[in-house]
Amino acid sequence: MRRANPFLFFIILFSLSLSACTSEPLVADPDSSATPTVLPSSTLTAPQPTSTHTPIPSAVPTGEPTETPTATVPSFLEPAGCKKPPEDTSLVKIGDFTINQRTYAMLQYAKEMYRGEIGITGGAITQGSFSDNGPASFGTHLGGGAVDISVIQPGSYTVLYSEIEPLIRALRTAGFAAWLRDWNELPGSGIHIHAIAVGDPELSGAAIEQLTGKAGYFRGYAGYTDSSGEPALDPHGGPLICEWMVESGYSDLRPPEALQPALPQVNWLIRMQAKAESFITTTHADSLQIAQEIDYLKSEGEDPSLMCGPLAAALYQEAGLLPPGSGLWQDLHSYWLADPEHDGRPWNFFPGNDYELFRYREALSGFDFTAWPLRPGDFLYTYAKDNGFEHMFVVTEVDEVGRAYTVANQYRNNGVYLIEKLLLYDPSQPGNGVIYEEWKDPVLGRTGHDGFDVLRVKGLSQPPGSLYEYRVQAGDSILTISAKFYSTPEAIAAANPGMDVSRLKLGSWIWVPVNIMGLDEPVAVSDIPNSSEAGTLERHIRLMLEEAPSGTWGVYLEETNTGQMVSIQGDEPFHPASTIKVPIALAVFAYLDAHPQIKLTDSPAPGERTFEQLLEAMLIKSEEAATASLETFLKNASGLRIQELLKEWGAENTTFEPRKSTPMDLALLWKHLYLGELLSPVSTTTLLEILRTPSSGDEERLGGGLPLEVRELMAHKTGTTFENGLDVVADSGLIVAGDSAYVIVVIGNGVKWVDFEAAKKLISDISLITYEALGDG
Numbered sequence: 001m002r003r004a005n006p007f008l009f010f011i012i013l014f015s016l017s018l019s020a021c022t023s024e025p026l027v028a029d030p031d032s033s034a035t036p037t038v039l040p041s042s043t044l045t046a047p048q049p050t051s052t053h054t055p056i057p058s059a060v061p062t063g064e065p066t067e068t069p070t071a072t073v074p075s076f077l078e079p080a081g082c083k084k085p086p087e088d089t090s091l092v093k094i095g096d097f098t099i100n101q102r103t104y105a106m107l108q109y110a111k112e113m114y115r116g117e118i119g120i121t122g123g124a125i126t127q128g129s130f131s132d133n134g135p136a137s138f139g140t141h142l143g144g145g146a147v148d149i150s151v152i153q154p155g156s157y158t159v160l161y162s163e164i165e166p167l168i169r170a171l172r173t174a175g176f177a178a179w180l181r182d183w184n185e186l187p188g189s190g191i192h193i194h195a196i197a198v199g200d201p202e203l204s205g206a207a208i209e210q211l212t213g214k215a216g217y218f219r220g221y222a223g224y225t226d227s228s229g230e231p232a233l234d235p236h237g238g239p240l241i242c243e244w245m246v247e248s249g250y251s252d253l254r255p256p257e258a259l260q261p262a263l264p265q266v267n268w269l270i271r272m273q274a275k276a277e278s279f280i281t282t283t284h285a286d287s288l289q290i291a292q293e294i295d296y297l298k299s300e301g302e303d304p305s306l307m308c309g310p311l312a313a314a315l316y317q318e319a320g321l322l323p324p325g326s327g328l329w330q331d332l333h334s335y336w337l338a339d340p341e342h343d344g345r346p347w348n349f350f351p352g353n354d355y356e357l358f359r360y361r362e363a364l365s366g367f368d369f370t371a372w373p374l375r376p377g378d379f380l381y382t383y384a385k386d387n388g389f390e391h392m393f394v395v396t397e398v399d400e401v402g403r404a405y406t407v408a409n410q411y412r413n414n415g416v417y418l419i420e421k422l423l424l425y426d427p428s429q430p431g432n433g434v435i436y437e438e439w440k441d442p443v444l445g446r447t448g449h450d451g452f453d454v455l456r457v458k459g460l461s462q463p464p465g466s467l468y469e470y471r472v473q474a475g476d477s478i479l480t481i482s483a484k485f486y487s488t489p490e491a492i493a494a495a496n497p498g499m500d501v502s503r504l505k506l507g508s509w510i511w512v513p514v515n516i517m518g519l520d521e522p523v524a525v526s527d528i529p530n531s532s533e534a535g536t537l538e539r540h541i542r543l544m545l546e547e548a549p550s551g552t553w554g555v556y557l558e559e560t561n562t563g564q565m566v567s568i569q570g571d572e573p574f575h576p577a578s579t580i581k582v583p584i585a586l587a588v589f590a591y592l593d594a595h596p597q598i599k600l601t602d603s604p605a606p607g608e609r610t611f612e613q614l615l616e617a618m619l620i621k622s623e624e625a626a627t628a629s630l631e632t633f634l635k636n637a638s639g640l641r642i643q644e645l646l647k648e649w650g651a652e653n654t655t656f657e658p659r660k661s662t663p664m665d666l667a668l669l670w671k672h673l674y675l676g677e678l679l680s681p682v683s684t685t686t687l688l689e690i691l692r693t694p695s696s697g698d699e700e701r702l703g704g705g706l707p708l709e710v711r712e713l714m715a716h717k718t719g720t721t722f723e724n725g726l727d728v729v730a731d732s733g734l735i736v737a738g739d740s741a742y743v744i745v746v747i748g749n750g751v752k753w754v755d756f757e758a759a760k761k762l763i764s765d766i767s768l769i770t771y772e773a774l775g776d777g
Contacts, residue, residue: 077477081113081173081506082242089144089202094121097128100144103197106174107147112707113474113506114170116163117153124150126192129202138224140207145200149193151180158344159191162351165236165325166473171195172240173474173506177210177217179236182327186224194223199248212253220254235326240475264320264486267518268460269376272319276396276407276421279311284416287409296332304409304417309335309346309392311409311419312379316394321377321457323350335392340381340453346392347381347455352761353473356456358549359754364448365436370427374404374454375461381453382439388446391439395424402427410438411445459485464515467495469543471769472504481510486517507772509540537773538566541766549758551727551751555766556663557744559774560671566770570664573653574747577719577728578622580659582691583669585615587645588630589683591637600686604633615687619717620695631656649678663745666732670715670743674734688734691715700760701731702744705767710737710775719747727751729759735767737775744770 088101099107107121118124127148131141140146149167151160164180171178176195183191196207196217203211210216210223215231217223218239222232241252252259281287287304296302296310313335316322328334329349338345347357360367364382374380378395397405404424409417425433438444459468468485478489478501493501495511504510545553545568556570588611592598600612608629609617617626634642634656646654649672651665672678673687692715697703701718703711716733730747746763 078503080472080476080504081474084244099128110170110174126150138206143204144202145197161349170474218253268319275318279419281419287417312392312394358454361451364452379455382448383450385450391447467511468514470512472508485512485514549755551748553748554663556667559742576661577721579719579732582717593680667743667745701763702767704764742774
């Protein structure tokens with residue numbers, strides 16, 4: 001079979017409306033809020049898209065591994081985020097558990113890097129130090145530096161699988177030897193993360209053994225021996241070693257050949273394609289044999305009618321696209337009868353740092369795949385209504401003209417299922433492909449008519465040599481990034497002139513030439529563009545907006561001292577939702593400034609609340625009744641011409657009725673307010689104090705991208721409405737960080753309700769990279 005393009009989009013079909021995949025078709029803690037209690041030292045004594053189709057060069061395996069380009073790499077690469085913990089062993093109480101200040105500081109730093117849902121400095125701690133919890137603890141908690149962390153969501157008792165690997169990475173970067181302990185991995189032990197603080201002077205002998213002993217962390221093991229007495233391998237990829245650890249006497253004790261991550265020799269896509277082709281069948285009996293070989297039930301009951309989820313996961317597993325580590329996400333049974341809307345599977349296995357999830361409620365057959373084409377490795381789940389089946393599949397191929405294919409189980413009448421290479425769609429021939437034919441046929445089985453999800457691996461879906469903009473994560477080095485994206489240190493260095501490859505900065509953005517390893521036609525490093533040709537804050541934000549799941553977005557931001565500015569549809573009109581309440585408040589204060597006989601403690605009308613109460617209700621609680629009262633006052637205020645005032649302030653595209661503005665108008669009003677150019681000094685101070693008042697949701701949107709100490713000084717006003725077809729998600733504000741101050745406005749119109757959380761996260765991500773670029777923290 002001709003291999004037209006190795007970047008297959010392999011798609012595995014999943015689920016009927018009753019269960020999953022194809023069966024015969026139916027015909028017509030968050031962190032605890034408690035403050036840690038410091039204990040006296042005598043209390044106890046110690047014994048971690050673009051929409052343009054680009055064809056992928058052929059990558060047929062040649063039998064010979066691709067020659068690995070060489071690069072000069074320092075002998076020691078400091079993982080990003082390494083920071084030596086403080087040497088403070090005084091004791092602190094977290095709920096019912098005791099740890100020392102050194103361990104607590106490491107947990108706080110890990111939390112800062114992790115930025116996830118598990119409350120690692122509070123409610124998620126299930127065992128501390130200086131305690132014993134039975135045989136499963138092996139005595140590791142008898143001294144200092146030991147802590148166990150639950151990965152179960154309080155209330156729902158759901159395991160937060162997608163949080164596990166990012167948290168372990170953050171814990172290891174903060175200085176812990178940390179491993180997931182799965183259900184009953186150790187006798188009588190529930191699922192949790194076990195962490196030992198490297199270098200703690202009060203570690204128990206058992207804890208030290210878990211670091212450097214026969215099954216120790218620094219030897220590449222999981223800290224215990226299996227039933228045969230052999231050390232259990234570290235499922236998280238081996239030790240993360242910081243310079244301070246080496247200085248403290250801890251070094252990598254693995255054999256020399258294991259000291260550096262191996263750069264891949266065969267590209268993930270080639271492996272996936274070869275596996276997909278090995279699954280193709282011509283008889284039902286062959287399909288049954290494949291189902292049993294995949295062994296997704298660990299019994300003889302496997303059947304090709306219900307294998308779509310395990311088949312898709314098997315391809316992901318072969319390609320190395322499943323999340324790292326060990327756990328249910330590596331078990332093909334976990335993908336059998338999965339249902340994202342019922343129990344979150346399989347999407348709850350995939351961390352947001354490395355995967356993107358797009359959710360569409362348009363019918364699969366009505367979606368415009370020319371505007372938003374599928375990419376290699378996209379993992380889809382299609383939904384069905386009552387008369388149909390639900391399906392999972394992975395895109396296995398996209399050819400030179402953009403035709404997308406999958407290899408999946410397909411019903412072919414009379415109880416026969418075949419595993420076939422299926423054309424999904426052909427952009428040059430609308431209506432061709434299983435999306436429009438077999439999957440709309442009530443006899444063969446309908447799917448996708450109630451929408452679909454797309455899980456996409458970040459970066460790897462792009463063509464060989466493409467520059468992917470990657471944000472450096474906790475524990476990264478140029479070698480781990482090279483291995484992750486099938487790149488090389490030499491290529492990454494070439495794409496980022498002047499970058500110190502020995503010490504990557506946590507949170508910085510770098511360009512990674514992806515998919516240049518393991519192809520039969522290697523991409524020359526000399527052909528890779530460098531970041532001087534691309535790579536500004538504006539480009540970062542544009543890339544984020546391109547991946548927004550829905551809506552039209554506008555962004556305007558400006559540093560008030562330097563004038564550095566980014567405008568993306570900044571002068572386009574948007575419905576601003578409640579962000580319009582800042583201009584309304586400005587107009588009220590401007591009128592009071594012009595009429596000093598009227599005080600904030602006065603009321604705009606008999607029986608009405610005071611101006612101060614109405615302003616606080618409007619800006620802090622976003623109360624519409626208070627807004628209406630103030631707008632009525634402004635309409636009736638003698639001598640006040642609202643539109644002339646707004647035009648004088650430079651906000652000529654802003655109106656209160658109807659609510660309309662531009663990101664630029666709103667941002668400039670924030671800037672001039674901050675600079676004291678709109679109101680009297682007293683009114684300026686008063687309004688900013690109101691806008692800085694803590695309110696619900698401060699930790700989301702703009703605040704979600706800021707460190708706590710900066711967020712506490714943030715003045716902002718959010719906007720949200722999903723009424724009357726407006727569908728607005730927005731935030732606007734002033735951020736002061738050190739000597740830097742900047743204004744930022746992000747507005748999305750036409751955002752689907754199902755994308756609300758993703759939209760808030762998008763604003764947080766934009767806020768984060770803006771702070772990193774403009775903040776002087």
